[in-house]
Amino acid sequence: MAELVQLLFAGLTTGAVYALVALGFTLIFQASEVVNFAQGEFVMLGGMVTVFAMKAGLPLPLSALLAVLVAVATGVLLHRLAIEPAKGATVVTLIIVTIGASILVRGLAQILFDKQFHALPAFTGDEPLRVLGAAILPQSLWVLGGAAAIVFGLWLFMERTLLGKAVRATAANRLAAELVGIDTRLVLALAFAVSAAIGAVGGILVTPITLTSYAVGTLLALKGFAAAMLGGIGNPVGAVAGGLFLGLLEAFAAGWISSTYKDGVAFLVILLVLFLMPQGLFGRRAVERV
Amino acid sequence: MIRRRLLQGVATAGLLLAAQPLAAAEPIKIGSFLSVTGPASFLGDPEKRTLELYVGKINAAGGVLGRKLELVVYDDGGDANNARTFATRLVESDKVVAVVGGTTTATTMAAIPVLEDAQVPFISLAGGIEIVEPVKPFTFKTPHTDRMACEKIFEDVKKRGLSKVGLISSTAGFGASMRNQCLKVAPERGIQIVADERYAPGDTDTTPQLNKIKGSGAQAIVNADFGQGPAIVTRNVKQLGLDLPLYQSHGVASKSFIDLAGPAAEGVRLPAAAMLVPDQLPDSDPQKKVVLDYKTTYESTQNQPVSTFGGHAYDGLMLLVQAIERAGSTDGVKIRDALQATKGFVGTGGVVNMSPTDHMGLDLSAFRMLEIRGGTWKLLY
Amino acid sequence: MSPGTRTKIAVLGVLLLVLLLVPILLPSAFHLRVAALVWINATAALGLALLMGQAGQVSLGHAGFMGIGAYATALGPKHLGLDPLASMALGTLAAGLLALLVGRPILRLKGHYLAVATLGLGILVHLVIVSEVPITGGPDGIQVPRLEFLGWRLVGPELWYGITGTVLLLAAWLALNLEDSATGRALRALHDSEIAASVVGVDVARHKLVVFVIAAVYAAIAGGLFALFNRFVTPDVAGFLRSIELVTMVVIGGMGSIAGAIVGAALLTVLPQALTLFHEYEHAVLGFLIILFMVFLRQGIVPGLAGLLARRRLA
Structure with a gap:
């Protein structure tokens, strides 16, 4: 039992980060069909800016706010200076643009910050909580709670605000949205800004557990992408479910099957799921118009 | 007596005259490829900083054999294939005299054939035992295995x-x-x-x-x-x-x-290595002075704590410089011979005694057992 | 002469000219090594260009096939006592068979789902190479024996420049023929619309599979050549970043363009060598350049420049 709970929490904590990255992918994908491979860099910026702002003497909440602002500015700049000018290019071309952007952000981060690993202090102490014989870090609860709050906030925004409805309309049919007077350019910029903020918050929440460095973005982008696809891209519920599922897969594969091949087990399951459900767990079947 | 002095003076002047234009025209080129970015940047970064720092210091103190050192560093990003390309570039285009570099075992192993073929002495900064076992004629290493x-x-x-x-x-x-x-x-x-x-x-x-x-x-x-x-x-x-x-x-x-x-x-x-606990070493320890010097120099110029990885680069550079001085030449074979004749070199990693069959020259005594106590290193034995 | 034949002759002619000129203009072993790497990468990119440009399918795990080719060439002689060349042939066969086997289910997926499935495939190959240390040498890599042919030791940058260049020329010739064949035209139709292609009687699934296998074989050959030429391979050859690099080569050069794949491979192989000039800024500059190319030549370098030229001629 203790082992089960331990693995469960290990998987959920890692999975929550994947879920937030996947959610970022989904938002931008909905608005533009672009898979933004620079998504992991937002997580990196969240952690690194907070670390360096605290080193400069700012308190944690202010540092975190600054980090989110920096990430959002990066996201908006990415849209304005790279995605917007390439408007009309094929989706694959836009994906390469985001890959270029992630190399650029990482290249600048290694100069502006440094190449060392950094930690943040846990928000509410390091003393593990005992749950059914398992030891859970309080920070894990922050990560899970934070992820849940973000998902709920995003749902409220999408369902209850005019802007949110504009985003959904653009996602459903861009041309129709433009015809009813929605500024789709603004919607797309907004999608980049919100994705960046989500990524940055995720980065701040997990850095006390996972540590951070200028280079953590690549792996997160890869895992987040896999999670988004597993859930069914373009579906926020799918993104969260896919992220948590991937995290759990890795933890249980490491604990029960083979720690060497845990990533292999995770990707085998993804392949299997896609063979059986080619649109992912929650994806809808798209109809191709001829 | 006076005549002898005079003669000596003339001879020295002649030597100086002969050496002068050479020194001005031709620095000694030392090459390096390091994993300054990528997964091993944690190691490669302090290595690069150390090499640049000490090449500058050596030049400020007059260089080696009366010639300045010129350092050529490439970042292989941790990719062995890049390392091999850069090793080729160092040999073919930059025409370096020797190489101090190779952050990881993989990048080192990829570069060895190139440098061995060109008979360029190579001091690796990576840990893998296969680098020096079996011994290769021109390959050396500084870290413990x-x-x-x-x-x-x-x-x-x-x-x-x-x-x-x-x-x-x-x-x-x-x-x-x-x-x-x-x-x-x-x-x-x-x-x-x-x-x-x-x-x-x-x-x-x-x-x-x-x-x-x-x-x-x-x-x-x-x-x-x-x-x-x-x-x-x-x-x-x-x-x-x-x-x-x-x-x-x-x-x-x-x-x-x-x-x-x-x-x-x-x-x-x-x-x-002793590097982490210089203050706790007894004054009789031969490494104490070297390690303290390196630590103070690095920390006062780089604004970051010293690591043993940068120390490996320090050891590599110093071993090479001393070998060039002993060889009195920048010929690859002569430097190699001088390198493997190194005895009692005191570095940050330990006391190095090389031989034609041992291209690392460290034994278990180079390792100290440390324990972390009160947030700092404690030397056990 | 049909326009297809004219393009074919033009592309192969220019390629041959470049192949002959490089050793005359840049004779140092370093330059020849970089050039040989360009030819090897271009061979792999060519296969991917067929898959992406002709069949409209993205593979994010293509380096996996390169890894199979490279490691087969390294491991055959070590564990089975085989000739390196025979091992390379076996590796190529294995890569082709694997593509054939997993191709059917994987290619049923569309767009990004296909991308993540190929990504998974690449990661699995990489993971096996990294983890099975006693067999593969693990992350520290493995030496590859010298190639001997009729008692001749095949060494020297000039020789390998020639071998890799010849292979690329052959690969380009085959790819161009494929592009111009009935199958190729069917594939191009497929890129535009699968349903339309199947309505006019093209066996979509079969063609996709054929191209997938061809792309895998090209990558495996490139991997095998790399192992023989480099005489040392590490798991990086099969890594995720290599796969991304290959895709970037194809897109930057110009999707759907055989010449574009070669230009893209040349650019991404030579650029890091040129960017060492910028020292610590080299990665930032590389990222910036990729964005710049994609924004201003969004169809890729070769089609983009061709378009510019055509417009000027009209004006």
């Missing part, structure tokens, strides 16, 4: 009267190589490996693996990795409340490990 780390750790485990070890290692180069060596030397040292768990580079939670070690009957845990992994493992051991002695390797030997692992680092032991 991972096999030595395993031996030192197992020695300490035995001293504590324990014998069952749970191994947890990264699947990346350093971890995989040290895991291999530990599995190999364990039986010779009377150690039984009861668990052999691994994690991928970049993994941020190792509690599933440690949970398995918990159930394996291990009496001590050995972690083979550098960078972020060891800090995560150390924190996870604390989180799970595993009350077992935890050993890290020389791969974590920098102050940032203690900062990253936080209070969980208390009681962790590791084999490391």
